[in-house]
Amino acid sequence: MKFSTQEEYGIRCLLRIARATTSNGLTIPEISQFEGLTPSNVGKILRLLRLGGFIESARGQTGGYKLARVPEEIIIGDVLSVLGGKLYEDGFCSVHAGVEGICHNSIDCSIRSLWTTIQNLLDGVLSKISLKDLTGKDELIQIMINN
Amino acid sequence: MKFSTQEEYGIRCLLRIARATTSNGLTIPEISQFEGLTPSNVGKILRLLRLGGFIESARGQTGGYKLARVPEEIIIGDVLSVLGGKLYEDGFCSVHAGVEGICHNSIDCSIRSLWTTIQNLLDGVLSKISLKDLTGKDELIQIMINN
DNA sequence: ATGAATCTTGACTTTTTTGTATAGATTACT
DNA sequence: AGTAATCTATACAAAAAAGTCAAGATTCAT
Known part of the structure; x- marks a missing residue:
């Protein structure tokens, strides 16, 4: 059994958005460049994440993507379900x-x-891991043991 | 993340062979009929299992497939690695x-x-589950707890 | 208002995985 | 020996997944 590329890329894009500091969020071209993916592909993947309710988008010149909820409430298991x-x-x-x-x-x-x-x-396991756990500095193993 | 069909079919074929009672083992046509797969497909999958060292084959008119080791020594994790x-x-x-x-x-x-x-x-987990655990009557959950 | 930057959607192409077919090799029975 | 049944291997075809493209819609700045 394997992870699909969509799962890998999806989690990566989500992590990028989670770590973004600018108030407008991240644009497709930005994420595209960070991750070495084509803008088209990023757009396709972000669509899934948006439909899943994990990110929200703003259109127009100052548009971009932000998290739809705080990282603690974004459960990795849910994200993987949507992606793969x-x-x-x-x-x-x-x-x-x-x-x-x-x-x-x-x-x-x-x-x-x-x-x-x-x-x-x-x-x-996956229902106990949140996006915050991936962005933080703590070890995943430790998080799992504590839960 | 998903299981590949090859993993599913491979484990099934292996279970069939493990449960066979005839001394010659099972032939491709037999397994094919049991599992509703084409003989070609079964042949392809059994090849992987044979190269992985889980089953052995005999050619000729009385040929067929048998386990290469006792079920206790066939670890499901190893089988899945070969298949997928x-x-x-x-x-x-x-x-x-x-x-x-x-x-x-x-x-x-x-x-x-x-x-x-x-x-x-x-x-x-998968390194602790053997083919015997799948053929037996005990619950997998119980097996996992005990190990 | 207009233009530039962005997201949105669906169709299309490419690649990978899965499944099929065909020809060959081996064995046992008669 | 010959025949029928089996396994074996490679090449081919179909289906699924991944990735690309192009046209449209929305928003902001000027």
Whole structure:
């Protein structure tokens, strides 16, 4: 399993915006230059972030992008969902489920059990990491241990 | 981040082979029918599993595929690596690393820190789950807690 | 008002991943 | 030996993801 480039670039752009100091926010050309991406590509990615409610845009000559909320309230798990989807989309295994919603009768369910176990593990971690944790100076490992 | 279809199909095929009772193992047409995949596709996936050392093949009229080792020794993390690669291929950030090999100077490293943190988390779990855990009747969650 | 800078959207192209087909090699049975 | 069943390998085709482009809409400064 891999991270998509959209996830990587999306988080990067979001970090740039989070760290920007100018009051107008950052423009597409600026982010584009910082990250070495084409303006078109940045525009496409920022669109997703905007639709996801993580950033807000201003048009016109003094336009640009800013965070839509404070970094503490921007959860990395949510951002990754918007950029790359969930690890495994389910809707399966609703019948015949054993304890804790996991069954172990068929091969299908052996695998779903694995996938959902991993998914729950990841969700648990990613739902506790905010954009602030990435911009700050503390170690991620320490943050995870404390939560 | 998502699982590739190759990872899903690969694990499925491996589970089929692990559960087979016939002494000759399973043939491509058999697995193909069980899993609803084309023989070509199964052949391609089994090739990866064979090169990875998880299964062994016998040619000829009575040929087929068997596990190359006992299920306890087939680690799911290794299988997924062969089928879909690592979550994040690194080789970066070797200089300027802080404690525990993680630095936090640039945006680049903020993200690498996130990726590697997640990667280590996953590796830790997947290295403890064997094929036997997937074929058995015990809950994966329980297995993880006990390890 | 006009022009310049910006964001917005959808269609298009390229690249990567996935899946298919074909020809060949090996083995066992008769 | 010959035939049928199997695995093996490479090249080809289709689908999905990633990236690009062009036309439009909005805002501010002059």
